[in-house]
Amino acid sequence: METNKELESIVQPLLAWFDANARVLPWRDSPTPYRVWVSEIMLQQTRVEAVKPFFQRFTEALPDVAALAACEEEKLLKLWEGLGYYNRVRNMQKAAQTVMEEYGGELPADYEKLLKLKGIGSYTAGAIASIAFQIPVPAVDGNVLRVISRITASEKDILKASVKKEVEDEIREIIPPERAGAFNQALMELGAVVCVPNGPAKCDACPLYGQCLARERGIVSSLPKKSAAKPRRVQERTVLIIRDGERVAIHKRPPKGLLAGLYELPNVEGHLGQEEVLKLLKKKHFSPIRIQPLEEAKHIFSHVEWHMTGYVITVEEPERETEYLFVEPRETEENYPVPAAFSAYTKYLQIKLGQEKYKEENKEL
DNA sequence: AAGACGGGGGG
């Protein structure tokens, strides 16, 4: 209760600061519920700068809930290609279909109903409700947790769900009913541009300078507290560029798990030598003509990292069905979503056979 | 409560 009284005093300075300093962002142009929704899903665990071009492209291709609900999966993933966390867009489509069926194509102006939609958790429900509908509910994300921890000099671990809930309760009590959306955005904006996560906080430019306990005590840089993350596990993989003249092999990943439903270059566990690769391909009934080793590459996900090596293998045109899809390199770029994890190797889809540098190191079979 | 789930930018 004490804290709330203190916190109450941040409302007016924060709103005044936001009114004068709000960034111009594409989704702030005409903040319809749909556009707010799309932006909030894209912004989950993703920086504003990264989202901008995706938001533009996505909302032009799919301008409303009906278009999103009806979009073909491949096209949907292609629009999301490079943004990561691909379940976000699949869940958003499921939610769009629910909105079509249950709410006549209009997002409900109701926090609890929003919360029930696939892919909308407490943060996103609060963001849509407050920004699109002016409903006075909290929208607590990483920015808000950081700002509030510092203002209150809280040493609590912000990764704990209980702490997030406490902060939501605190915000709920001070949120100005007439400016709910502006207040939530102001809190996040402050976290994004002043009370920053990386590097020194810009306290000299902060509208809450005089009310920040962490600043007063000189402990800004040590907050917020977060429990240590687990180390990533390392996985070795061998990536295969399998080509038969013009076409190249790609493979659709399973519908669940890492990079679900996206297309990949064929790849196998372990770092294989040339002979092992050839043996493997023959077992899969390919007839290799030549093989060329490629450089090593690394791709880091949040919880795992791939240490990859690769080969370009030219094979004779397969006579029977394979587990792979053979497509024109150009078509891959245009129609098949391939995650960034393979970007070190996708350039080899295009190299013309017989080019000098490529030929020199070729091993003819 | 813990783990899975991408990718990129900044120090």
Add this chain to the structure above:
DNA sequence: CCCCCAGTCTT
């Protein structure tokens, strides 16, 4: 190399 981001879902 590390951190962390306008988080959510599943187990």
